[in-house]
Amino acid sequence: xxxxxxxxxxxxxxxxxxxxxxxxxxxxxxxxxxxxxxxxxxxxxxxxxxxxxxxxxxxxxxxxxxxxxxxxxxxxxxxxxxxxxxxxxxxxxxxxxxxxxxxxxxxxxxxxxxxxxxxxxxxxxxxxxxxxxxxxxxxxxxxxxxxxxxxxxxxxxxxxxxxxxxxxxxxxxxxxxxxxxxxxxxxxxxxxxxxxxxxxxxxxxxxxxxxxxxxxxxxxxxxxxxxxxxxxxxxxxxxxxxxxxxxxxxxxxxxxxxxxxxxxxxxxxxxxxxxxxxxxxxxxxxxxxxxxxxxxxxxxxxxxxxxxxxxxxxxxxxxxxxxxxxxxxxxxxxxxxxxxxxxxxxxxxxxxxxxxxxxxxxxxxxxxxxxxxxxxxxxxxxxxxxxxxxxxxxxxxxxxxxxxxxxxxxxxxxxxxxxxxxxxxxxxxxxxxxxxxxxxxxxxxxxxxxxxxxxxxxxxxxxxxxxxxxxxxxxxxxxxxxxxxxxxxxxxxxxxxxxxxxxxxxxxxxxxxxxxxxxxxxxxxxxxxxxxxxxx
Amino acid sequence: xxxxxxxxxxxxxxxxxxxxxxxxxxxxxxxxxxxxxxxxxxxxxxxxxxxxxxxxxxxxxxxxxxxxxxxxxxxxxxxxxxxxxxxxxxxxxxxxxxxxxxxxxxxxxxxxxxxxxxxxxxxxxxxxxxxxxxxxxxxxxxxxxxxxxxxxxxxxxxxxxxxxxxxxxxxxxxxxxxxxxxxxxxxxxxxxxxxxxxxxxxxxxxxxxxxxxxxxxxxxxxxxxxxxxxxxxxxxxxxxxxxxxxxxxxxxxxxxxxxxxxxxxxxxxxxxxxxxxxxxxxxxxxxxxxxxxxxxxxxxxxxxxxxxxxxxxxxxxxxxxxxxxxxxxxxxxxxxxxxxxxxxxxxxxxxxxxxxxxxxxxxxxxxxxxxxxxxxxxxxxxxxxxxxxxxxxxxxxxxxxxxxxxxxxxxxxxxxxxxxxxxxxxxxxxxxxxxxxxxx
Ligand code: SF4
Ligand code: SF4
Numbered sequence: 001x002x003x004x005x006x007x008x009x010x011x012x013x014x015x016x017x018x019x020x021x022x023x024x025x026x027x028x029x030x031x032x033x034x035x036x037x038x039x040x041x042x043x044x045x046x047x048x049x050x051x052x053x054x055x056x057x058x059x060x061x062x063x064x065x066x067x068x069x070x071x072x073x074x075x076x077x078x079x080x081x082x083x084x085x086x087x088x089x090x091x092x093x094x095x096x097x098x099x100x101x102x103x104x105x106x107x108x109x110x111x112x113x114x115x116x117x118x119x120x121x122x123x124x125x126x127x128x129x130x131x132x133x134x135x136x137x138x139x140x141x142x143x144x145x146x147x148x149x150x151x152x153x154x155x156x157x158x159x160x161x162x163x164x165x166x167x168x169x170x171x172x173x174x175x176x177x178x179x180x181x182x183x184x185x186x187x188x189x190x191x192x193x194x195x196x197x198x199x200x201x202x203x204x205x206x207x208x209x210x211x212x213x214x215x216x217x218x219x220x221x222x223x224x225x226x227x228x229x230x231x232x233x234x235x236x237x238x239x240x241x242x243x244x245x246x247x248x249x250x251x252x253x254x255x256x257x258x259x260x261x262x263x264x265x266x267x268x269x270x271x272x273x274x275x276x277x278x279x280x281x282x283x284x285x286x287x288x289x290x291x292x293x294x295x296x297x298x299x300x301x302x303x304x305x306x307x308x309x310x311x312x313x314x315x316x317x318x319x320x321x322x323x324x325x326x327x328x329x330x331x332x333x334x335x336x337x338x339x340x341x342x343x344x345x346x347x348x349x350x351x352x353x354x355x356x357x358x359x360x361x362x363x364x365x366x367x368x369x370x371x372x373x374x375x376x377x378x379x380x381x382x383x384x385x386x387x388x389x390x391x392x393x394x395x396x397x398x399x400x401x402x403x404x405x406x407x408x409x410x411x412x413x414x415x416x417x418x419x420x421x422x423x424x425x426x427x428x429x430x431x432x433x434x435x436x437x438x439x440x441x442x443x444x445x446x447x448x449x450x451x452x453x454x455x456x457x458x459x460x461x462x463x464x465x466x467x468x469x470x471x472x473x474x475x476x477x478x479x480x481x482x483x484x485x486x487x488x489x490x491x492x493x494x495x496x497x498x499x500x501x502x503x504x505x506x507x508x509x510x511x512x513x514x515x516x517x518x519x520x521x522x523x524x525x526x527x528x529x530x531x532x533x534x535x536x
Numbered sequence: 537x538x539x540x541x542x543x544x545x546x547x548x549x550x551x552x553x554x555x556x557x558x559x560x561x562x563x564x565x566x567x568x569x570x571x572x573x574x575x576x577x578x579x580x581x582x583x584x585x586x587x588x589x590x591x592x593x594x595x596x597x598x599x600x601x602x603x604x605x606x607x608x609x610x611x612x613x614x615x616x617x618x619x620x621x622x623x624x625x626x627x628x629x630x631x632x633x634x635x636x637x638x639x640x641x642x643x644x645x646x647x648x649x650x651x652x653x654x655x656x657x658x659x660x661x662x663x664x665x666x667x668x669x670x671x672x673x674x675x676x677x678x679x680x681x682x683x684x685x686x687x688x689x690x691x692x693x694x695x696x697x698x699x700x701x702x703x704x705x706x707x708x709x710x711x712x713x714x715x716x717x718x719x720x721x722x723x724x725x726x727x728x729x730x731x732x733x734x735x736x737x738x739x740x741x742x743x744x745x746x747x748x749x750x751x752x753x754x755x756x757x758x759x760x761x762x763x764x765x766x767x768x769x770x771x772x773x774x775x776x777x778x779x780x781x782x783x784x785x786x787x788x789x790x791x792x793x794x795x796x797x798x799x800x801x802x803x804x805x806x807x808x809x810x811x812x813x814x815x816x817x818x819x820x821x822x823x824x825x826x827x828x829x830x831x832x833x834x835x836x837x838x839x840x841x842x843x844x845x846x847x848x849x850x851x852x853x854x855x856x857x858x859x860x861x862x863x864x865x866x867x868x869x870x871x872x873x874x875x876x877x878x879x880x881x882x883x884x885x886x887x888x889x890x891x892x893x894x895x896x897x898x899x900x901x902x903x904x905x906x907x908x909x910x911x912x913x914x915x916x917x918x919x920x921x922x923x924x925x926x927x928x929x930x931x932x933x934x935x936x937x938x939x940x941x942x943x944x945x946x947x948x949x950x951x952x953x954x955x956x957x958x959x960x961x962x963x964x965x966x967x968x969x970x971x972x973x974x975x976x
Contacts, residue, residue, distance in 0.1 A: 001597075001623045001639040003647065010604040033663045035577020035696030038605045040928030050935035052928065059573045062666065062697040076572070083909060095599035096663035096697070099630075124599060125627045 006371060008326035008349050008389055012122035012132025013094045014039050018202075019136045019226070020090055021053040021174035025206035026140075027086035029077045031069070031097035031104050034059040046392050047175050056080040060097075070102045077108045081115070088116040088144065088207035090136070095124035116207065118143045128349075130225045130301065130327060133173055137202055138229040144210040149237035156239045159217055165264035166196045166216045170231055170242075171223030172203035177304070177388045179203060181401035182222060186247065189404050190220075192271055193257065195264050202226070214238035218263045222246065222403070225301055225327065248307035250277050250408045251314055277405035279412045283316055291316055294419065295505070297363035298323040299346070299354055299372050300387025302330030304402070306337045308367050308386045311411060313341065322346065322361045324354065351375070362504040365419060370394070381504070382418035485511055486521040494524050509534045564893060564902045566884060571907020574928055575856060575882055576944075577696030578704025579662065580609045584947060585708055586619040588733045589758050591655040594620040595647065596694070597640065597672060598662030609944075619654070621647070625664055636670055637678075644679055648687060655686070656762035658708060661693035688715065688762065700882040702780040702858045702947070705733060709757055713787035716757075717767040724771030727753035728814060729793065731785070732778030735950035736760065741832075742777075742801070742953060745811060748828045749820040757784075768793050775814050777801060777952065779892070780859040782885055799891040801952040802860075802960060803867035804836045809891070832954030839958035840871055846965040848873030853915055855925035856880040856906055857943040862889050864924070864946070866896045872961050876900035877920045880911060922968055939967045 009015075013030060020028040021043050030036070037057050043049045058076045060069045081089065091104040105119025120139050122132045150156070159165060169186060172179035180203075187197050198216035199209045213219075219234055219242040221227045231242040241263050247256035254272055261268035282288060296318045298308045302325050312318040324346030325334045331347045338345035346357050355375045358366060366376040366383040370391050376383035385394055386402075401407040487495070498506050506527070513530035514522050579602055582594045596602050603622035610618070623643045628634040640659075648654060659672045659679075672691035680689040692711035694704040709731065719727060728751050730742060739756055746754045755766030757774075768774075770792035776785065779800050789795070798813035799806050808829060815825045852874050854861040861881040868874040878901045886893075903911065908929075915923060915933075922939045923929075930940040941964055951960040 001625060001629055001634070001636070001643050003621055003643050004600075004603045004624050005618065005621045006607055007600065007603050009600075011600040013601075014604065033577065033696035034573040034575050034700065035579065035605060035663070036601060037572075037574045037928060038576055038580075038608055040574070041926070042608060044929070044931040045927050048931055050932060052932045057572055060697065062695075065667070065697065079571070079909075095601050096667055099664060099667045123627075124601065125625065125630055128600065 004350075006351050008351070008369065008371065009129035010039070010042075011095055011124050012127045012129060012135070013092060013124070014042070015129040015132025015134070015226075016090065016092060016120055016122060016136040017043070017053055017055055018129075018133050018173040018175050019140070020055065020202075021049070022172065022176075022179075022203040023054075023201070023205050023207070025087040025208070026054060026090060027080050027084045027088075028053075028055045028090040028092070029073070029080050029104070029108070030055055030057050030092060030094055031073050031076075031102060032057045032059070032094035033061070033096050036094050036096075043174055046390075047395055048392070049174070053174070054084065054086070058097075065100065069097075069100055070107055073102055073104060073107050074111060077111055077113070081111075081113050086115065086207075088118060088140075089113060090118050090120060090140065092120040092122060098124050116143060131329060133226045134229050137170075137173075137226055138233060140202070140207070141210055141213060141230040142233055144207050145213045145234070146237070148211065148214055150214075150239060164194055164196050165218075165266065166198040167260075167264070168198050168213055168216045168219045169200045170219050170221050171225070171227035172200065173223075173226055174203070175388070176203075176223065176226075177385075177390050177394060178400060178402045178407075179223070181399050182403040182407065184399070185401040185404035185406050186220065186222065189247070189253075189257070190260065193260065193264070193266055193268055195260065195266065214240065216240065218242060220260070224303055225330070246303050246307055247403045248304065248407060249311035249315055249411070250279055250405065251310060252307055253277075253404055253408065277408040279315060279405075279408040282412050288316075288416075291318065291416065291419070294318045294365055295321045295361070295363045296365045296367055297321055297358055297361055297372075298386070299325065299366075299368040301325060302327050302334050304387035305334060309337055309341055311408075312367070312415075315408070316412075316415070318365070321363050322357055324348065324357070362508045364502070364505070365415065367415065379504075384415045384418060484520070485514060488521045488523045491522050491524050491527050494527055506531070564896065564898060564900075567901055567903040568905065569903060569907045569910060570905070571910060573700070573856070573882070573905060574908040574926060576609065576701040576926070577605070577663075578694035578699025578701065578707055579605055579660065579696075580701055581694065581704030581708060582606060582620045582660065583609050584733060585705060585758070588736075588760065589656065589762060590760055591653060591762050592619065592658060593647070593651060593654045593656070594658045594660055595644065596620070596622040596660045596662055597665045597670060598622055598625065598660075599664045600624055602662045602664075619651075625668075630668065636668075637675060640675055641679065641682070644683075644689075648683060655688065657683075657687055657689045658711070659689065659691040660704075660708075661691065661695055663695045663697050666693060666695045666697060690715065700856075702778070702860075703782075703883075705778070706781045706783050709733075709781065710783035710787045712758065712765065713768070713784060713791060716765050716791065718791075719767040719769030719772055721769070722771060725773045725794075725818060726771045727755060727767070727773070728818065729755045729757055729766050729768065729772055729774040729788070731757045731774050731776050731788070732781055733758055734777050734952055738950045738952045738956060741955055742811075745828050745832070746814060749811075749815050749818065749824060751814065751818045751820070773814075773817050775810065776888060777810075778860075779863055779885065779888055780883075782888070785888070797891060799866070799895060800860075800863040802863045803871045803957050804833055804840065804954060805870060805895075806863060806867055807836075807953050807957070808833060829954075836954040836957040840961055843958060843961035843965050844872045846872075846969065847961060849875065850921040850968065851875045851877050851918070852922050852924065852964070853878040853918060853920040854880050855908070855911060855915075855923065855929060855943070856882040856903070857924070857926055858947055859883055859885070860943075860946055861924070862892045862896060862902075865900065866892050867957075867960065868964065869897050870895065871957070872964075874964070877918045878903060878911070878914060880904075880906050922964060924964075939971050941967055 020026050040053050043053045056076050058072050060072050091108045093104055108117045120136050172183055219231050219240050221231045221242050234240045243259050245256040245259050247253040257268045296312050298305050305325050309320045309323050312320050320341040322343050323338050326349040335345045351371045366372050366381050367386045369387050370389045373383050400410050510527050510530040514526050519526050586594050629636045659676050661672050676689045676691040690711045692707040757766050768791045772793040773796050774788050774793045775796045796813045796817045798810045801807040801810040861879050865876040865879045869876055880903045884904050924941045924943050930942050933940050950956050
C-alpha cells in the first residue's frame with residue numbers, strides 16, 4: 001500500500017485510452033465502473049478534443065457483481081460495434097474489473113464479430129499509464145500487422161531503384177506533450193531528406209493502417225515510452241530497422257538526420273550544413289552570456305529528460321545539477337545520462353521526493369512536468385515544462401514542437417523566458433533597495449500575475465516548510481545543514497538584498513560554508529566570506 | 537422512514553409566499569434506461585468535503601485509478617497540500633503477501649504523525665476495496681482504538697459500484713450521524729439541523745436568517761470543524777439543503793430526528809419555501825418571516841430580472857450528474873422562464889423531491905440513470921439552446937454547435953439562497969451570451 005496524493009501517471013488503461021483516442025476507426029470497450037468515465041475529461045478538457053474518446057465503459061454496479069457482469073460486457077461490445085462500426089475492437093479491464101476476472105478477450109471473441117478483436121491485459125496493481133500505452137500499441141501492432149509478417153529467415157525485398165524511401169513515425173498518442181506538432185516538424189524534416197512518411201501511429205492511424213506498417217523501409221521511434229516495444233517487434237517480424245536518436249535539440253536533431261540518412265541510404269550533407277535553427281546563434285549572442293552556468297534541475301519522462309539535459313549543457317551552457325525520472329521502465333537510460341552529467345539520478349514517482357531534491361539543490365531553473373511547475377512556483381524558482389504530465393496550457397494554440405530545428409527554437413524561447421534578462425539582473429543587484437525596481441515587483445516582461453515569492457525561497461530550514469510536504473525535505477536537508485544554525489538579524493537583512501533568483505543559492509552556500517567552518521550564528525561577515533569562497 | 541413533519545402550506549398565497557400553479561405541474565412520467573452511465577463516482581465529493589470540514593482528512597483505500605480520478609476532478613491541481621490522499625492497493629496486498637490491515641495501520645500511523653492537526657479521519661472505500669471485501673468499518677473501529685481521543689476515525693464508501701457523484705457526500709454525512717452527540721431531552725421541537733454541505737458564505741446567510749426567525753439552536757451538518765458536530769435526538773427537526781442525502785436522512789431518523797419537507801433553496805421561490813418550511817415548523821409568525829426574508833427576496837427578485845430577459849424561452853436539457861437537476865430545472869423554468877426539455881438525473885428520490893416535482897411544469901422528459909449514447913441521440917434531435925453536462929461531454933457537444941454548461945461548477949460554486957439566486961442564473965446565461973459574442 002502506497003500513500004499517494006498527486007501522481008505522475010494514471011492507471012495503465014488510461015495509457016490504452018491515449019492510444020485508442022489518438023487512432024481513428026478503433027473502439028475500446030473497457031470493463032469498468034461508472035466513476036472510471038472521468039478519464040474522458042482528460043482528453044476533452046486538457047487536450048480540448050472535439051470528440052469523445054472512442055471508449056465504451058460497461059459501468060457495472062454492485063448489484064451486477066456475481067450475477068451478470070460478463071453478460072453486461074458482451075452487450076456493451078455488441079452495442080459498441082453496432083453504434084460505432086469500428087474497423088477493430090480493443091477490449092480490456094480497469095482495476096476493478098481485473099479483480100472480478102471476467103476475461104474480456106474471451107467474451108468479446110465469443111460474440112463472433114466480423115472485425116478483429118484485440119484484447120489487452122493491463123495489470124493495474126503493478127503497472128502504470130506509459131506502460132499501458134506501450135503494451136496496447138504493441139498488442140494492436142502485433143495483432144493487426146502480424147498476419148502479414150515475413151516468414152522466419154526471409155529477408156526484406158530491397159527497395160527498387162528510383163523509389164523514394166518510406167518510414168513510419170511511431171509513438172505519438174492523444175494527450176502527448178506536443179506530439180501533434182512534433183509529427184508535423186519531423187514529417188517536414190524527412191521530406192527535406194527525400195523520405196516519405198508512410199504511416200504515423202498510433203496518432204491518426206486506423207487499424208487498417210497498422211496492418212500496412214510493414215510496407216515501410218524503416219521506423220522512426222519518436223517516443224520510446226510508447227513505441228519501442230512495437231518497433232522491436234516490427235524489427236523481428238519485418239526486419240524493419242528503427243531509429244534510436246530522439247531529435248530534441250539541435251545536436252540530437254543533427255544526429256537523427258545522420259542516423260536516418262544511414263537507414264534510408266540518402267545523402268544529408270546539404271541539410272546538415274544548412275543552419276536552420278536560430279538556437280545556436282541566439283545562444284552565442286552576447287545577450288545570452290548571463291545564461292552561463294545557470295543551475296538547472298531536470299525531471300520528467302526519460303526521453304525528454306535525457307534530451308533536455310543535453311540541450312541545457314551543450315546548447316545553452318547551463319549546469320545540470322540534478323536530473324531524474326518517474327518512469328522506472330527507463331531508469332537505466334536515465335542513470336546513464338545522469339552519470340554523464342556527473343550527478344546522481346533521482347528515480348521516483350513520489351512528488352515529495354522530487355520536491356525535497358529541488359529544495360536541497362536550489363536550482364535557478366527547473367525543467368519538469370506539471371508537478372514541478374507547481375513546486376517551482378511555490379519556491380519562486382523559474383520553471384519550464386518539458387514533459388508529461390501536463391495541463392491545458394501545455395496544448396498551445398500555436399505551432400510549438402519540441403522536436404527538430406523549430407523545436408529547438410521553441411525550447412530556447414520557453415526556457416530562457418522565465419529567467420531574468422542579463423542587464424535587468426545587474427541593475428537589480430546594483431540598485432537593490434530601489435522601492436519600485438526590486439525583485440518583489442516581479443519581472444516586467446512576465447506580468448504582475450507571476451507568483452514571485454521572494455521569501456518563499458529556499459528554505460532548507462525546518463520551520464519554514466509546510467507541515468506535510470516538508471517531511472522528506474527536512475530529512476533530506478538536515479543531513480547537510482544542522483537545524484540549529486541561526487542567522488543574525490543584520491545578516492538576514494543583507495541576504496534579503498540579494499535578488500530572489502540567487503538568494504536561495506546564496507543562503508544555501510552560506511549555510512554550507514558556516515557548517516563547514518563551524519561558524520554559528522551567521523553574520524554579515526560570514527555571508528561575504530562564503531561569497532568569496534564559492535564565487536558567483 | 538418516518539413521515540415528514542406536516543407543514544401546513546396552503547395552496548393560496550400566504551403572506552407573500554410564491555403561489556403554486558398546480559394545473560401545469562406534476563405528476564411526471566419517468567424514462568428509465570440502462571447502459572453506459574457517464575458520471576463520476578462518490579469519491580469526487582472529497583474534492584469539496586475536504587475543504588468544508590477543515591480538520592478532517594479523507595484517505596481513500598483504492599487503486600491508482602482512484603488517485604487519478606481525484607487528481608483530475610480537482611482539476612487545476614490545487615497544489616496546496618490537500619487533506620486527502622489515496623492508499624494505493626498493490627499486488628502484494630492482493631496476493632496476501634502483506635496483511636492489508638497491517639498495511640493500513642502503517643499508512644494511517646504515518647499520515648497522522650505527519651498531520652497532527654487532523655482531528656477526524658475518513659477511511660473511504662472504493663470499488664477495489666469493496667470487491668476484495670476489505671471491511672473498513674472494522675478497520676476504523678480498530679484504528680479509533682489506537683488513535684482516540686485525538687482523532688476520530690470513520691469509514692464510508694465512495695465507490696463507483698455503489699455511489700454516483702454526490703452520493704459520496706451522502707455516504708460521508710451518514711457515517712457521521714451515529715457519532716453525533718445526543719440532544720438533551722427537551723420539549724420538541726428544540727433544534728434545527730440544516731443538512732448538506734453548503735459554501736461557507738451561504739451557510740452564514742442561512743444561519744443569520746434562521747436565527748433571526750427565533751429558531752433555537754440552529755446547527756449545520758457537516759460542521760466546519762469536527763468538534764462542532766451538531767447534536768441530534770427526538771425533537772430535532774432537520775432540513776435538507778441538498779437533494780442527494782437519502783442515507784443521511786435515514787440515519788438521522790434512526791436517531792429520532794424528523795424531516796421538514798420542503799423544496800430546495802435554489803432561487804427566490806425555492807429559498808423562500810425552504811425557509812418558510814422551517815419557520816412554520818417552529819411556529820415563527822408570518823410577520824417575522826416577512827420581516828427577515830423580504831430584503832433578500834426583493835434584492836434577489838430584482839437581480840434576477842436581467843437574466844430573465846436573457847434566458848426566457850431558452851430550451852435546456854440536463855445530463856444526469858448531481859441529483860440537483862430537478863431543483864435546477866424548477867428554478868430555471870419558474871423564475872427565469874426557461875423551458876426544460878429533458879431532465880436527466882442519476883437518481884430521483886421520490887419523497888425528497890416531492891415538493892420539487894409538484895412545482896415543476898409538465899412537459900419535459902424526466903430520465904433516470906440514462907444510457908449516455910441514447911441520451912446524446914435525443915439531445916441532438918432536441919437541439920436545446922443549452923445543455924448541462926459533465927466535463928467529458930461539454931467540448932464534444934460545443935464542437936457540434938451546442939452550448940453547454942459544466943455541471944460540476946454547480947457543486948463548486950455558492951448557488952443556494954437569495955444572494956446567490958442571480959449568480960445561479962448567470963451561470964446559465966454566460967455560455968449563451970458568450971456564443972452570441974463570438975463572431976469569428
Ligand atoms: S469508480 Fe471505483 S475504481 Fe473508479 S475511481 Fe471511483 S472508486 Fe475508484
Ligand atoms: S521586458 Fe523586462 S526583462 Fe525584458 S528586456 Fe525589458 S526590462 Fe528586461
